[in-house]
Amino acid sequence: MDEKNKTNSTGLLKLKCSVQNYDWGRIGYDSRVARLFERNSGGQIDEKKHYAEFWMGTHVSGPSFVDGLALKSWVMQNPCLLGDVVLRKWATDLPFLLKVLSVGRSLSIQAHPDKELAEFLHETQPDIYKDPNHKPEMALALTEFEALCGFISSEELDVVLETVPEINVAVSKTSVGEVKGRDLRSIFTKLMSVDRDVISKALSKLVNRLTRENETRQLTSKEELVLKLEKQYPNDVGVLASLLLNLVKLEPGDGLYIGADEPHAYLNGECIECMATSDNVVRAGLTPKYMDVKTLCSMLTYKQGLPEILKGVPINQYVRRYTPPFEEFELDQCVVNQGGSVVFPALPGPSVFVVISGQGMMLTPTSEDGVSEGDALFAPAGTEVQVSSESEVRVYRAGVNNKVLLNP
Incomplete structure (x- = not known):
């Protein structure tokens, strides 16, 4: 029988799914993730706890279960459930991971490695990079959703360097003209590598200036974001780095996809997220977690301009x-x-x-x-x-x- 026309006699398998309680998640029943998890598993929700991600798939860090057996074990024992195409290409595992995210505050500035780098990172630092797979991903907004994604255009970069002297001070104690003459890669790499004391002083000046100016003019969306992020992550280089990234605002039903080696950070809102079956994240700002600045700065594409928004x-x-x-x-x-x-x-x-x-x-x-x-x-x-x-x-x-x- 033609593979495309085969029918499967197993029917649907109901899944009991996992939840992740990261600090950036929404708290208690304010989190859609918490409400979905409670309905799915019957578990008790702690109204003081952060509920960030609801996972559906086979990844070891958050497996789903069928009648008490891990879905990964189920498909390994019944490979026909995946179909010949998937078996040939990805062997006995589900190649994608489905999630729901409830974002209460910014996630880290991060990027996901391509397959080759993922394999290297997993081999050399398996305690941090848990699997050898790449992690292209897509977010589909359930609510109004904000994210940083990709680098701003060359024209916008020039404006930022002219109007935000605090970045010039942090990157180097040179004139604006000399900083403008550098390429984006060198500016971003130098910024992300600056001592925390230098960043702290630059941020203090920036926040004080914007607070004063807010009394006489309307701040831009990016300037308002800087004040918000600095409250969430004081003295964090990611607050300054956010000025070099595109601020993207999605309406419900808008989709944003992110390929390997592209910088991004989800800021606020709830979404459906899908990705290759991986949990590899290289971080370098807006996080108390391990930051791998050297790897992140070396892996990025440094492509500039607004990302594509999918309307479906x-x-x-x-x-x-x-x-x-x-x-x-x-x-x-x-x-x-x-x-x-x-x-x-x-x-x-x-x-x-x-x-x-x-x-x-x-x-x-x-x-x-x-x-x-x-x-x-x-x-x-x-x-x-x-x-x-x-x-x-x-x-x-x-x-x-x-x-x-x-x-x-």
Whole structure:
């Protein structure tokens, strides 16, 4: 039988999923992650604890479970669940990791290594870099969502160097003209490598100046961000570095993808996130965690200009698809009105679904599951899935990029 038309008799597998309690997460029930985790696992929520990420996948740092058995073990014992295309390309593991993020304050300025660097970092520092995989990723906004992503244009960089003397003081005690004559790589590398005392003095001057000027003029979004970040991370070089990065504001339904070696930091809001199955992060600012400044500065592309914002492509009246330029994954946003129904055709690769709100039914040729907020389900390769709603239901699906599945 043609691989594309095979059906799978397993049906959907309901997942019990993991949560991550990072300090940047939202607190207690203010966090969508906490609410989803409570509904999914039945666990008790601590209203004083930060709930940052809800994970659905096979990564060892936050595995999902099927009837008490890790999903990774399940697919290793039943490799047919992944389909031939995935088995040939990624062996017996799910190539993507699906998450929900609730961001209360800025994440670190960071980048993710490409495959070659990830393998080297994992081999040389396995206690910090937990796996040998790369981590291209995409965020799909559930709420208004802010992020720093990529470096500002050459023109904007010139303006920053002219209007923010504190950066010039931190980078070097030279004239603005001499700093402007340097390339972005040297400016950023020097800034990130400056002694903390120098950064502290530069930030103090910058914050005092902006506080005074705020009394006589409207600060720009970037200037307001500097004041906000400095309160979250006092004396941190990342506050100054934020002025060299694009401030991106997403509306619900906007998608932002981030390739290897691109600097970024999520600032505020909630999103669906999908990535290759990895947790490799190289950090260099806005964090109390380990910072690998030398590696970060050497690995970046230093590409300048605004990132692409994905709006999604309508597949039908209920589904929009977001396809980044990565092989491991794509995302579908599915919003079914009360009484509506939509079919996700069988594909030669696996999918993971998460229900964000509402309730309804998810049906396959061999199974029928009532679903509601917090439910996460694994659909094996070759499984046709129908979603119908009792009240408006919002579901997200992560799967292998169709371009790979249908053109292996």
